[in-house]
Amino acid sequence: MWGDAALVAAKDLRLELRSRVVTNQIAPVAVVVLMLFGFGLDADVGVLQKVTPGLYWVTVLLMALLAIGRSVDAEATAGARDMLRLSGLDPAAIFLGKAAALVAQLLVLEAMLLMGVSLFFHATIKGYVLVFVAGLLGTVGLASIGTLYGALTGGTDSKQTLLPLLFLPAVAPVLLGAVRAFEGAFGTNPHPDDGWPWVRLLGVVAIVYTAVGTLAYGPLLEGSDPA
Amino acid sequence: MNSPVPEKFAGTSASRSTQVLGAVAIVGLALVTFLGLAATGEDQDQKNYYRIMYVHVPSAWLAYTCFGICALASAMYLYKKTQWWDLVAGASAEIGVLFTGLALATGMLWGKVTWGAYWRWDARLTFTALMFVMFLGYVTMRRMPAPFEVRAKRAAITGLIGVVNVPIVHFSVNWWRTLHQQATVLRPDTDVKIDGLMLFTLLLSFAVFHVLYVWLMIHRFRLGYLEDQVESHGLERAIAERQAEARGPVPVGAGQGSGQ
Amino acid sequence: MKHAGFIYGSYALTFGAVVVYAVRIKARARKLAKDLAPKDQRWM
Numbered sequence: 001m002w003g004d005a006a007l008v009a010a011k012d013l014r015l016e017l018r019s020r021v022v023t024n025q026i027a028p029v030a031v032v033v034l035m036l037f038g039f040g041l042d043a044d045v046g047v048l049q050k051v052t053p054g055l056y057w058v059t060v061l062l063m064a065l066l067a068i069g070r071s072v073d074a075e076a077t078a079g080a081r082d083m084l085r086l087s088g089l090d091p092a093a094i095f096l097g098k099a100a101a102l103v104a105q106l107l108v109l110e111a112m113l114l115m116g117v118s119l120f121f122h123a124t125i126k127g128y129v130l131v132f133v134a135g136l137l138g139t140v141g142l143a144s145i146g147t148l149y150g151a152l153t154g155g156t157d158s159k160q161t162l163l164p165l166l167f168l169p170a171v172a173p174v175l176l177g178a179v180r181a182f183e184g185a186f187g188t189n190p191h192p193d194d195g196w197p198w199v200r201l202l203g204v205v206a207i208v209y210t211a212v213g214t215l216a217y218g219p220l221l222e223g224s225d226p227a
Numbered sequence: 228m229n230s231p232v233p234e235k236f237a238g239t240s241a242s243r244s245t246q247v248l249g250a251v252a253i254v255g256l257a258l259v260t261f262l263g264l265a266a267t268g269e270d271q272d273q274k275n276y277y278r279i280m281y282v283h284v285p286s287a288w289l290a291y292t293c294f295g296i297c298a299l300a301s302a303m304y305l306y307k308k309t310q311w312w313d314l315v316a317g318a319s320a321e322i323g324v325l326f327t328g329l330a331l332a333t334g335m336l337w338g339k340v341t342w343g344a345y346w347r348w349d350a351r352l353t354f355t356a357l358m359f360v361m362f363l364g365y366v367t368m369r370r371m372p373a374p375f376e377v378r379a380k381r382a383a384i385t386g387l388i389g390v391v392n393v394p395i396v397h398f399s400v401n402w403w404r405t406l407h408q409q410a411t412v413l414r415p416d417t418d419v420k421i422d423g424l425m426l427f428t429l430l431l432s433f434a435v436f437h438v439l440y441v442w443l444m445i446h447r448f449r450l451g452y453l454e455d456q457v458e459s460h461g462l463e464r465a466i467a468e469r470q471a472e473a474r475g476p477v478p479v480g481a482g483q484g485s486g487q
Numbered sequence: 488m489k490h491a492g493f494i495y496g497s498y499a500l501t502f503g504a505v506v507v508y509a510v511r512i513k514a515r516a517r518k519l520a521k522d523l524a525p526k527d528q529r530w531m
Contacts, residue, residue: 232488233527236521237520237525237528238521238528239513239516239520240512240513240516240517240519240520241513250501256502260498260502263498264494264495264498275489275490275491275494276489276490276493276494277491278494279494279497282497282498282501282514283497286501302502325504325505325508328504329500329501329504329505332497333500333501336493336497336500337493337497339493340490340493351497367521419530432500439505443505443512444507446509446513446516447512449516449529450512450515450516450519452529453516453520453523453528455520455521456519456527456528457519457522457523460522460523460527461522
């Protein structure tokens, strides 16, 4: 199963390396979004610094939506889903592979965004370990939930609007946990805790949705293309 | 499967049972309104505005019932693969949207009186708003144009994922709002000293809302069945027309007027 | 009664929304039933 998952992940990453959509299109959009926050908050560095964790993760969520759309589109052409299903690969492995590829792409994006917020918002990271752990677990949660809902809405006419409607409320816990953890790591935490307790929430979300996706992907693929 | 429907109910989603249930619900709601607005006394701290609770709390409870039935029916659909369970899940979720929305709206009215603002980042209010959007997403995805099996399976999986979503969102929102805001989160509604008649009114309201739910479920189920029927028959009719076309020149007006 | 508007309003909103919803699903069922033969109209 792990071999199959690596195969699927490599396929999605190869697609990305060839098209460079994440690095050449989504990443610049993310930078523009950061600048827009600067415009919207009147370039007040004090305010921007204080709310950096929130702005950072809201940007990540929006960019994740775009990346999930890309990941789903890889199988959007007629019959590609059936091909995947008939390939003999374990559906659980397909899910894990697609989610892993998404994690890799999102982590690259998040690293770029971290540089962006330190440049534009003058944010300084105090807890690197916390940023890394919270970022990784949060990203796994986002990628699992996204891959799952991407498959559930994929191939339909309304997927561009349906995916955010289903995805965003479901990732609310990730946003809450990741922002609180980052507040601890950036030293902007108005609350008494240091951010670590929220990492547990991120861990639970990551584990639960990876398990749910692994279980649900088989029956989901059986349904074949709606088109 | 089709037992004859009495003449007077033909062409409607009503039946003898829905009429009886409907009458019980109307009488029950009238009684709740009377007890809630007139017969019960004032609360010591909340004066009169706790009276909103007699419609707010049952709406919220009913929303959970709707959600639970939807999740159960989703699981049953994946197990049995029958249209019946798919329709039950869809009907329950749509009624859930209605009552979650009502719980949210009446909660905000109560909040305006209690807090002085329609919205506060209160754990329960925030969670209710998120639950409303999640229900809405589920109901919206059920409308996607796709063959029945594909749509029903995806809807069922989405409904089941809700079982995971709801507790996690509930827990995280609660943790977020209570861990840091313990002092400012007002919980006056739990401080209401409930006397016998108040408790009776609340329980009666709870029961009446569930009777109403059953009534709505029967009608919504029958509507869902009609929608599926029209969809499949509409397809049959279109294929028949296409075949008739292929066979030769179609006389003016043919293929129309059937079943009109 | 103080805050009467909010109290009556919440009852009116709740019952009103339920009535509107009920009328709408019943009307839609009636409309769809017209396109179907009587034997196809009812599950049970």
